[in-house]
Amino acid sequence: MTTPTFQDLGFDLANFSVDARYESIPADAVDAAKKSLLDLIGVTLAASGVEPVARTVIDVVRENGGRPESSVLGFADRVPAAWAAFANGAMAHCLDFDDLTPWGAHATSSILPAAFAIAERQGGVSGREMITAIAVGQDIFARMRRNIDWRKDWNISTVLGVFAATAAAGRLLGLSRTQMANALSVASMQSAGTMDVVYGIGGDLRCIYAGFSAKAAVVAALLAEKGVVGTQTAFEGEYGFFKTYFGGRYDRENLLKGLGSDYTGNTTLYKPWPAVxxxxxxxxxxxxxxxxxxxxxxxxxxxxxxxxxxxxxxxxxxxxxxxxxxxxxxxxxxxxxxxxxxxxxxxxxxxxxxxxxxxxxxxxxxxxxxxxxxxxxxxxxxxxxxxxxxxxxxxxxxxxxGTKVPGSPEAPMSWENIVRKFANCAALAATPPSAGQIEKVQQMVRQLESLDDVTELLRCLA
Known part of the structure; x- marks a missing residue:
């Protein structure tokens, strides 16, 4: 008799990320992915125009230059995918106006900048594929957030966000199951951030932290695509992620329960006010x-x-x-x-x-x-x-x-709320789109599943 080989949870997440199909995603999770996309583009555009540190980030990105693969929202720049993910991720959380889970922490400000950077680098990524990538990332993030013992010490948004964003980026890159598992292991090298960046006074890091996890996700996916091999026990090994960060206190059974059928991104909440x-x-x-x-x-x-x-x-x-x-x-x-x-x-x-x-x-x-x-x-x-x-x-x-707070599970923001918020935010961009462009992008996102190339959205804003 042979002893069964233990499979690290990272392989379960990798298989799910690669095997997910748009047709299997529940309608409410599809809707959440589309809302998140419109909402995040809007708050990123607003940050490009009103948050001073956004200009500093863009200056650094421009200095590093490189192959013009992916767009920087609010500006005319096209830069290497990893730097675009950094720039857009940094701006995505600048105003603390991005979406969040009902248990706190921000997933999409890491996921979407990485996904869009890879989508532009690849070209020809359909709206259905983008929805699937976002839904996969949001599900992984929510599952991990709910099933770990967090003591409010690590910055969960970046510590978990890098894995969610890597899954989304790797999927759009077309990684195999093995490559995806490797990418998630590589991402563990870049899973970082303490709550000091949130609690501390006087710094800029709380504003731009999602840029680091978004960039790290692109780097992890690209390295795995090129053949970099990770460890086999990145999450559950004796010295792996769960023991190192959370003392081994996590609920494996609940984390995996319904994986591939129950997409928990449908719980995503959208903010009516730009505040924590x-x-x-x-x-x-x-x-x-x-x-x-x-x-x-x-x-x-x-x-x-x-x-x-x-x-x-x-x-x-x-x-x-x-x-x-x-x-x-x-x-x-x-x-x-x-x-x-x-x-x-x-x-x-x-x-x-x-x-x-x-x-x-x-x-x-x-x-x-x-x-x-x-x-x-x-x-x-x-x-x-x-x-x-x-x-x-x-x-x-x-x-x-304060009960039944607007944007809460008891009083969720409707499409009309999201559309209005997007228009108001987009008007504040460093290079504001016209009213016609704003209207067209809104319509394209509402019908995202019909797009053959999701980067049409970004071209519409250029």
Missing amino acids: GPSHSHIYATIQLVTANNLRPEDIEEIRVHVGDYHEIMCSPLDSRRAPATLVDAKFSLPFLVAVAAVRRDVTIADFTGNALQSPEVLAVSKKVIPIADPAFDWKMELPLGQVEIIARDGRRLSQI
Whole structure:
């Protein structure tokens, strides 16, 4: 009798990535892939025009130059595929406006820049193939996100994003099962990023981190195509991914359950506001309170925000969070975000551009925001809720927990919402497309499965 040979989970993911067929993907996962594509192109275009660090990234990409294989959104540049993935990935998360899972973390800002870079390099990639690649990547990301023991130490968006993006890029590159397994192993060499880039104050890395995982995915896929061989135990070996990053705490059975039939990308959420996901419940509760009670900034004596463990990080150090020094920090500063919501009754890209951080009205209200530790709002798995209590100058005490938040599973964004968001974002690009171009791209994405060459989308924006 021979002892069965253990197969590393990486081979299961590789086989799934290669064997997936458009016809087998449920309609809601197809719809999610198309929504993600339109949404991400939009937020990337907006970042090209309004986020200063995007220009720095483009300068570095231009300096490295090379074969004109793939497009940089918002600009006229065509650069090698890996550098295009880096540029577009960096811009994709710049505004913290990209999609996310119901459990937090961002998949598509790694997946789509890598996929588009390879699609342009290859040429002739159909809309159906692009949908399949995105759906595969989103499914892998969601499965891993839900079935690991994350302690909020690693930056899951990049640590997992590189594998999801590699699967999508490798599929469009036409890798075999063996090559795909090798690509995922190569990707493990580039699976990186700690939560310091998210929690820290004053840096740009939180803004551009998806560029690193997108670029790494293209490099991994191209190396595997050329014959680079990975290890056989990249994920589950004694020194592999799961033990090294998560102490071996993962649910293998659930991770693989329904693989190839249940596409979990259908859970993807889309943001109505350009701010970190765990702030949205507080933002919505604040908007509801000031709108329903017609509160002006001068009517507010104090705003108490009940915060869980993750929210507390967004409030510390409190003085810096109340008056963030950078556009990047502002999107992660709960007191500032709540103040914007109280003053504007909305949160838009304009609140994080130009001199918006110096708004006297917003800063005055931000000083009135007081965090109250409340373990009821700790982040367990799903994105945490938040409670806002406003003390009015006339003595009223108004309280609201932000439930059924726009963009949440209970109140998902419709196609109409996504289309409107795309148009608003695209208009802010470094080189804004015309109204006709915007309309045409919207229509093309809605009918993506009928495109013979998905790069028509990018040519339409050029």
